[in-house]
Amino acid sequence: MLEIKNLHAGVDGKEILKGISLTINPGELHAIMGRNGSGKSTLANVITGRDQYDVTSGSVTYNGVDLLDMPPEDRALAGIFMSFQYPVVIPGVNNTYFLRTSLNAKLKHQGLNEINAADFMRLIREKLKLVNMDEKYLSRAVNDGFSGGEKKRNEILQMLTLEPALSILDETDSGLDIDALKIVAEGVNNFRNSERSFLAITHYQRLLEYMKPDRIHVLIDGKIVKSGDMTLAHELEEKGYSWLES
Amino acid sequence: MTQFKKQFEALLDYWPHEGSGLRSVRNTAFGRFKELGLPTKKWEEWQFTDFSDLKKSDFQLSWVDDLPNLPKEIPGRIPNTHLIFMINGHYQSQLSGLPEGLTVSTGLDHFNANPDEYNVNGNPFIALNTSMMNSGVSVAIENNAVIEKPIQVIYLMTDFSAPLMNHPRFNFDIGTNAEATIIEHYIGKSPTPHFVNSVSKIRVRENGIFSHIRLLETDGHGTYTATTKYQLNRDAQLNVTALASGGKLFRHDIELSFEGAGAEARLDGLSLTEKAQHHDQHVVVDHGNDACESHQLFKYILSDKASGVFNGKVVVREHTKQTNADQSNKNLLLSPKALMNANPQLEIYAEDVKCAHGSTTGQIDSEALFYLRSRGISKQKAIELIIGGFAKEIIDSVQNSDVKSYIDDKVTTWLESTMHHG
Ligand SMILES: Nc1ncnc2c1ncn2[C@@H]1O[C@H](COP(=O)(O)OP(=O)(O)OP(=O)(O)O)[C@@H](O)[C@H]1O
Numbered sequence: 085m086l087e088i089k090n091l092h093a094g095v096d097g098k099e100i101l102k103g104i105s106l107t108i109n110p111g112e113l114h115a116i117m118g119r120n121g122s123g124k125s126t127l128a129n130v131i132t133g134r135d136q137y138d139v140t141s142g143s144v145t146y147n148g149v150d151l152l153d154m155p156p157e158d159r160a161l162a163g164i165f166m167s168f169q170y171p172v173v174i175p176g177v178n179n180t181y182f183l184r185t186s187l188n189a190k191l192k193h194q195g196l197n198e199i200n201a202a203d204f205m206r207l208i209r210e211k212l213k214l215v216n217m218d219e220k221y222l223s224r225a226v227n228d229g230f231s232g233g234e235k236k237r238n239e240i241l242q243m244l245t246l247e248p249a250l251s252i253l254d255e256t257d258s259g260l261d262i263d264a265l266k267i268v269a270e271g272v273n274n275f276r277n278s279e280r281s282f283l284a285i286t287h288y289q290r291l292l293e294y295m296k297p298d299r300i301h302v303l304i305d306g307k308i309v310k311s312g313d314m315t316l317a318h319e320l321e322e323k324g325y326s327w328l329e330s
Numbered sequence: 331m332t333q334f335k336k337q338f339e340a341l342l343d344y345w346p347h348e349g350s351g352l353r354s355v356r357n358t359a360f361g362r363f364k365e366l367g368l369p370t371k372k373w374e375e376w377q378f379t380d381f382s383d384l385k386k387s388d389f390q391l392s393w394v395d396d397l398p399n400l401p402k403e404i405p406g407r408i409p410n411t412h413l414i415f416m417i418n419g420h421y422q423s424q425l426s427g428l429p430e431g432l433t434v435s436t437g438l439d440h441f442n443a444n445p446d447e448y449n450v451n452g453n454p455f456i457a458l459n460t461s462m463m464n465s466g467v468s469v470a471i472e473n474n475a476v477i478e479k480p481i482q483v484i485y486l487m488t489d490f491s492a493p494l495m496n497h498p499r500f501n502f503d504i505g506t507n508a509e510a511t512i513i514e515h516y517i518g519k520s521p522t523p524h525f526v527n528s529v530s531k532i533r534v535r536e537n538g539i540f541s542h543i544r545l546l547e548t549d550g551h552g553t554y555t556a557t558t559k560y561q562l563n564r565d566a567q568l569n570v571t572a573l574a575s576g577g578k579l580f581r582h583d584i585e586l587s588f589e590g591a592g593a594e595a596r597l598d599g600l601s602l603t604e605k606a607q608h609h610d611q612h613v614v615v616d617h618g619n620d621a622c623e624s625h626q627l628f629k630y631i632l633s634d635k636a637s638g639v640f641n642g643k644v645v646v647r648e649h650t651k652q653t654n655a656d657q658s659n660k661n662l663l664l665s666p667k668a669l670m671n672a673n674p675q676l677e678i679y680a681e682d683v684k685c686a687h688g689s690t691t692g693q694i695d696s697e698a699l700f701y702l703r704s705r706g707i708s709k710q711k712a713i714e715l716i717i718g719g720f721a722k723e724i725i726d727s728v729q730n731s732d733v734k735s736y737i738d739d740k741v742t743t744w745l746e747s748t749m750h751h752g
């Protein structure tokens with residue numbers, strides 16, 4: 085599904101990703117761990133098409149299609165989604181209207197009819213329950229006045245509504261309280277199936293315990309230095325990252 | 331200049347039987363205008379705006395002959411409002427069905443009853459207006475009257491073949507304990523240059539509640555200069571929402587003075603400019619009495635090679651107490667060639683004050699843009715959403731739902747057309 089080969093990328097001539105290779109197959113959930121500043125969010129942003137990062141070499145393909153020349157909206161329409169580490173506040177843009185606009189963009193892209201406001205409300209109420217979110221957040225501007233945890237839930241709400249094939253969760257667990265983390269992890273787990281893939285970036289073992297990743301990768305200074313299964317997560321929890329540094 | 335003089339003399343000839351009081355005010359005013367001249371870039375409060383086109387132009391005053399056929403449908407009509415309609419400066423009294431509790435009079439009646447209101451202190455445009463005032467109305471809301479529906483005053487410039495000018499004069503007097511909404515609505519629909527130089531004086535008397543909606547809608551052929559003076563008596567409440575869209579040049583001087591304690595004013599403005607349009611707004615809010623509140627929010631959206639000026643001043647006089655004043659100016663540049671000059675100022679001569687002011691100018695937030703696009707929304711639509719969100723705060727300041735949706739539509743239409751040609 086997603087294939088990254090020897091990816092080098094950076095910003096303003098400074099290299100951040102220094103040769104990343106990673107393959108995620110349909111139905112798999114991969115996790116990336118690594119120190120602050122190691123390049124995890126940069127990788128997520130390069131996959132989703134943030135244009136401030138320059139890719140200097142390597143490739144990223146999605147279902148065999150080169151992603152790197154595609155604008156971000158086309159990547160999204162192709163089924164890629166990122167739950168932002170820092171969701172953005174968009175003043176004056178109503179959360180419901182925003183979500184319906186993005187769902188309709190997807191429906192239109194698939195050649196389907198757009199969803200009207202009433203049907204959308206029915207749909208969104210169902211999804212709200214899954215992330216235990218109050219309806220009042222729908223009438224606010226996007227992420228406006230949301231607490232850290234509420235923003236993260238709003239990201240997952242969007243994921244559940246848009247039903248992407250590949251979801252990148254950039255520290256979705258950071259900022260969630262213990263109960264919320266459980267709810268969100270369950271929401272993601274119920275959403276998993278044999279076709280949907282995930283890349284979960286996290287600092288904490290707890291999320292991984294819930295999600296049971298197929299593969300865990302450790303990113304240090306822009307390179308994947310080690311990959312393994314859950315035992316690697318336990319090892320990191322115990323020993324930290326320094327034993328992996330050359 | 332000689333053109334203004336010619337037109338002034340023509341006006342005196344056209345109305346030979348005017349009362350001597352008005353005559354002498356006109357003469358004094360024109361004398362003052364001649365003495366001051368049009369503002370130049372050397373004048374501090376006028377330095378960013380170029381009036382040289384006015385000097386070269388050959389605007390003629392509008393006479394009754396210039397009255398075109400009435401349009402089948404009056405443009406800009408907002409549902410559920412009372413109408414006062416002027417076309418090329420000519421008052422269409424037959425169209426104006428008005429409720430009880432208010433009186434509408436034309437310029438001469440108002441002048442005869444309130445000659446003191448016509449002193450010619452101030453800037454050259456006030457003097458010019460006073461010398462040639464030829465249109466406008468005065469609306470007085472009686473004490474204790476509550477006018478439910480908004481009163482829409484449409485000042486339409488349309489359908490003329492030579493450059494036309496008008497100097498409308500408006501007076502809105504809101505009585506003690508009265509409540510009303512007036513929409514002062516300028517519409518310019520003509521490919522021929524025109525010049526509208528208005529002076530509006532608004533008094534809200536004790537405990538009165540007044541919403542003033544000021545709309546300007548035109549394309550790039552009109553020059554609009556305006557002075558709006560608000561005077562608030564004790565415990566009066568004023569809500570202003572101003573939308574200015576288009577105009578080759580728009581200069582608006584807003585002055586607000588608190589003449590009694592406990593009064594409150596909100597001033598919200600949204601300015602939409604594209605092509606080579608230029609908007610210049612100067613606001614002075616004068617806190618000369620205790621326990622008054624003023625809140626200002628002026629936003630500009632500038633596209634193409636448009637330019638904007640915002641100059642806001644809050645003055646808090648010595649010995650006043652419990653003043654609460656804030657002023658905010660936010661500007662969104664949609665093009666690298668658009669230009670904004672902002673200068674918010676506070677002049678505080680008292681101690682018991684709560685004041686804040688600030689100004690920001692920026693482009694579309696690239697993080698917000700990426701966020702929306704990462705959800706499958708096209709770049710164009712995402713930009714429209716962000717700009718619409720920027721404007722929303724001002725639109726939401728309007729309480730009347732018909733007026734609000736009218737303004738909302740205008741902003742959306744402007745946005746769509748600007749995004750498509752740009
Ligand atoms: N737009 C940018 N401009 C300049 N430097 C950047 C930019 N984006 C990332 N960097 C730098 O690249 C490095 C990697 O950043 P990135 O956000 O990818 O780290 P991360 O692994 O996600 O860290 P964290 O765990 O703290 O979220 C950091 O040193 C960061 O400062």
Ligand SMILES: [Mg+2]
Nearest residue numbers: 124125126169
């Ligand atoms: Mg990060």
